[in-house]
Amino acid sequence: MAATPRTVIEHCAIATVDADGTEYTDGHVVVAGQLIESVGAGPAPAGLERVVRRIDATGHLATPGLVNTHHHFYQWLTRGLATDHRLFDWLVALYPTWARIDEPMVRAAAEGSLAMMARGGVTTAMDHHYIHPRGAGDLSGTIVAAARSLGIRFTLARGSMDLGESAGGLPPDFAVESLEGALAATEETIDRHHDPSFAAMTRIAVAPCSPFSVSTELLRRGAELARRKGVRLHTHGSETVEEERFCVERFGKGPTDYFADTGWLGPDVWMAHCVHMDDRDIAAFARTGTGVAHCPSSNARLGAGIAPVPDLLRAGVPVGLGVDGTASNEAGELHTELRNAVLVSRLGPHREKALTARRALWLGTQGGARVLGRADAIGSLEAGKLADLVLWRMDTLAHASIADPVAALVLGAPAPVTLSLVQGRPVVEDGRLTTVDEEALARTTRSEARRLARLAAGE
Known part of the structure; x- marks a missing residue:
C-alpha cells in the first residue's frame, strides 16, 4: 500500500500550545494526510516516504490554527452602523434591517466573514445565526455550504428567537419564530448537518439567542433537544448590566441563576461574553464546566465592560476567544482578539498580571478548542491531532526586531499568513485564499449590503 502523502515544514519557530507549553526556536512539523505525524526540534526525520511538499519556513512561527468561538456572519452586511450605541439600543436600531435578510445575502455574508477570518489564521469558525425571516430560504444550509466551500472547519450554532416585542422581548415581532417552529427547524438542522466524528468539518449546536429574546420554554426545551441529540448548547449570557436588570425584573434572578434553572449550565454549554459575573457566578460556571466565549473588541465597541477573564481562568472555567458579529467588530478577524484580550484585561483589577501573550494564544487555540468540545482533535500541534496549523511570517519590518515570536504575533x-492548513489542505497561501476569488467576493458582499440597505429603507 502506498505511503500517506506528507508535507514537511522545517526551520521555523514553533509554539505547540500543548499542555506543557512546548516551544521550539528551530523546529519541524510533519503532516501525513489529514493528521500531524510529528513535531520537534531541528529538521524533520530523515527517510520520510512520499514527501510531496517540503517547506523551508525560516523566519516563520508555526502555531495551531486559531479557533473562533462566537460570531454572527450575517452582520457582515451591516458593518459601520450604529457605531455609538450600547447593546440594547444597537439591537433595536439594527433588528429591523437584519429581519430583511435572505439566502443570497446570508451566503455572501458568510463567505465574507469566513474569508476574512481565514486570511487572519482562523482554521475553525462558528456562526451563531438566530435571524430566520419567513420566506428567507434555507439559511442554515447556505451557511454550512459557505464554510464547506472555503474549506474551514465549522460549528453552526442554530439560533432562534421567539420572544417578540409584544411579549416583552427586545426584537420586533416580525423578526421572531414560533416556539414549535424554532425547535423543529433546529432539530432538522442537526439531522441534516451534524457530524460527530473526530475529523468532522461541520457540527451543529442548539443556540436560542439570549434571555431577552427567547422564552423560558424555548430555553428549557432547547436544552432537552440538544442533550437528546448529543450536541452542544450556546447562547449569550451576562453581557451587559441591562441584561442583568431585565432578568431580575422578569424572572426574579440574575442570568446565571436563570440559566441554572433552565438547564443551561454544564460541560456541553458555552456562553458568549460573560462580562458581568460575580464570584458566585464564576463558581457556578467552574463547578459545572460551562464555557465562555470572550469577545473583547465587541465588549469595548458596545461599552459592555471588561470580562473577568483572569478570574474565570483561575477558577478553571473553559474560555476561548470570539470575534462576535462584524456589526460590533468591523475588523472581523481573530488576531485583534488575541491582542485586545491582553490589553483590555490589563485595564481591569489585575492590571499587568491579567494575561500574558502566551495565555492569549492559548485562549485563541487550545482554549477555543476546549470550549467547542474539540480539544481532542484541534487546538495544539501534537502528533495524532488534525493538521490545522498556520505559518506566520515574522521576518518583515512589522515584526523582525521583536525577539520573541509569540509576543510579536500577539502584541x-x-x-502575514504564508500558509494555513485545515485537515492538511491549504486554505491560504502567501496571504491569499486558495478557495475563493477575493475580489469577486468583495464585489458580491458590497452588492448584497447595498441591497439590504435599500430593502430596510423601504425602496
Whole structure:
C-alpha cells in the first residue's frame, strides 16, 4: 500500500500550545494526510516516504490554527452602523434591517466573514445565526455550504428567537419564530448537518439567542433537544448590566441563576461574553464546566465592560476567544482578539498580571478548542491531532526586531499568513485564499449590503 502523502515544514519557530507549553526556536512539523505525524526540534526525520511538499519556513512561527468561538456572519452586511450605541439600543436600531435578510445575502455574508477570518489564521469558525425571516430560504444550509466551500472547519450554532416585542422581548415581532417552529427547524438542522466524528468539518449546536429574546420554554426545551441529540448548547449570557436588570425584573434572578434553572449550565454549554459575573457566578460556571466565549473588541465597541477573564481562568472555567458579529467588530478577524484580550484585561483589577501573550494564544487555540468540545482533535500541534496549523511570517519590518515570536504575533501588527492548513489542505497561501476569488467576493458582499440597505429603507 502506498505511503500517506506528507508535507514537511522545517526551520521555523514553533509554539505547540500543548499542555506543557512546548516551544521550539528551530523546529519541524510533519503532516501525513489529514493528521500531524510529528513535531520537534531541528529538521524533520530523515527517510520520510512520499514527501510531496517540503517547506523551508525560516523566519516563520508555526502555531495551531486559531479557533473562533462566537460570531454572527450575517452582520457582515451591516458593518459601520450604529457605531455609538450600547447593546440594547444597537439591537433595536439594527433588528429591523437584519429581519430583511435572505439566502443570497446570508451566503455572501458568510463567505465574507469566513474569508476574512481565514486570511487572519482562523482554521475553525462558528456562526451563531438566530435571524430566520419567513420566506428567507434555507439559511442554515447556505451557511454550512459557505464554510464547506472555503474549506474551514465549522460549528453552526442554530439560533432562534421567539420572544417578540409584544411579549416583552427586545426584537420586533416580525423578526421572531414560533416556539414549535424554532425547535423543529433546529432539530432538522442537526439531522441534516451534524457530524460527530473526530475529523468532522461541520457540527451543529442548539443556540436560542439570549434571555431577552427567547422564552423560558424555548430555553428549557432547547436544552432537552440538544442533550437528546448529543450536541452542544450556546447562547449569550451576562453581557451587559441591562441584561442583568431585565432578568431580575422578569424572572426574579440574575442570568446565571436563570440559566441554572433552565438547564443551561454544564460541560456541553458555552456562553458568549460573560462580562458581568460575580464570584458566585464564576463558581457556578467552574463547578459545572460551562464555557465562555470572550469577545473583547465587541465588549469595548458596545461599552459592555471588561470580562473577568483572569478570574474565570483561575477558577478553571473553559474560555476561548470570539470575534462576535462584524456589526460590533468591523475588523472581523481573530488576531485583534488575541491582542485586545491582553490589553483590555490589563485595564481591569489585575492590571499587568491579567494575561500574558502566551495565555492569549492559548485562549485563541487550545482554549477555543476546549470550549467547542474539540480539544481532542484541534487546538495544539501534537502528533495524532488534525493538521490545522498556520505559518506566520515574522521576518518583515512589522515584526523582525521583536525577539520573541509569540509576543510579536500577539502584541504586534497582524502577521502575514504564508500558509494555513485545515485537515492538511491549504486554505491560504502567501496571504491569499486558495478557495475563493477575493475580489469577486468583495464585489458580491458590497452588492448584497447595498441591497439590504435599500430593502430596510423601504425602496
